[in-house]
Amino acid sequence: MLDIQLLRTHLTDVAARLAGRKYVLDTAAFEALEAERKRLQTRTQELQAQRNALSKQVGMLKGKGEDASAVLAQVAGLGDELKVSEAALAELLPRFDAFVSVIPNLPHESVPVGHDEAGNVEVLRWGSPRAFDFAVQDHVDVGAALGLDFETAAKISGARFSLLKGPMARLHRALAQFMLDVHTNEHGYTELYAPYLVNADSMFGTGQLPKFEEDLFKVPRADGTCLYLIPTAEVPVTNIVRDEILAADAVPLKFVCHTPCFRSEAGSYGRDTRGMIRQHQFDKVELVQVVKPEDSWAALEQLTGHAEAILQKLELPYRKVALCTGDMGFSAAKTYDLEVWLPAQNAYREISSCSNFEAFQARRMQARFRNEKNKPELVHTLNGSGLAVGRTLVAVLENFQNADGSVGIPVALRPYLGGIDTLIPAP
């Protein structure tokens, strides 16, 4: 959520900056809502103040045993207008909130301006794509002989699910374990195990609700409420600090959490239908940081570096891309995507997304810390994939495939696979 004071004082500036990310801010609608809010709120508070003063008089008179009927008659006259005014305000405020809560974050000044992914800017490339002396297969074909099974998953659940057996399941587990160990042992993150079902308040806090409900799996309950399956560990982990005032020395917080992620992928029916690039369920190791405002931009570089370290240790060529204004997510002030080289697609594909949300999520969550003046101040939040496990498995299969159908194991990963250096299809 944006700072409402900023909207009031710099409305046209805000609208101009949001236009860069394809969001049309209806400034006339905002001004109308704001004018009405101001009128109703000041009038309501004025009437409440009168009522309170008169009621206090009643109390004092009765305390002294005197007659209060004159004051009671006076206060009775206020009642109707106060009720009307309170009701009108109660009707308006949710509409005001609804308007503000669907406005995306402002892009940081360093974010390249652009309309779509074509406007993204490559920051760096690491590693060189391997030269193959045989026809490369994609991960579906490489994985088929190693236990990657989409047909059975489709029977069990439907499209966009995968079933991993034997070596594939083991490799998947090894990747997640490896990532967790690196982030906890080398990067200083605290490992978490977190709920996979969260309430609507949590989804609002990180920005998935109210605007993106169709992307979520919703689980109704008998009592009429519902829970949501997390689309990323960002949601439960970041919401740890919702409605908290942290001590100054409690930040920064650095958490790493391995969870499955559930996305309905509404609106992407035709994309990446083959293989496990785009699934309804996938595992991810997520990095989350909660920091003081002055530290968040350094933290974004640091966190992105932590995700890059995984790719480097796994010897996977990748590039780092700064997303442009038109391609960023709703809550982000700036995002780096890490894209891994997939030889079968002859392209770099997203495997991590690292963002600084500044105070956007913190304001929705009311997540604060005590600053030097001992006053509550909004924290800044960041997160990034470190990495998406399923897509990492895809990358290993494609980049380390051999002509005979076997798949090499990156050296760093071998301890997690009992020391073997190659996955060999069963005869």
Add this chain to the structure above:
RNA sequence: GGAGGGGUGGCAGAGUGGUCGAAUGUACCUGACUCGAAAUCAGGCGAUGUCGCAAGGCAUCCGUGGGUUCGAAUCCCACCCCCUCCGCCA
């Protein structure tokens, strides 16, 4: 699922219709004492919103949502959450 207890400020914990946004303790901040620290003493110290150039004023907030009342932390209704015990259970 059954029975009971409880949700009040950063934390602990009083408060059962009228200057109660709320005693007290603790934490924290400032000052005094001290070579310095601890201890002690004195003072300060909730959040959000709103109006205002400011000083400051006002409003709202005692789990959540309704209700009663001139007035609700306090009374009524519904719901949520937590704790203890029993049952069931990975």
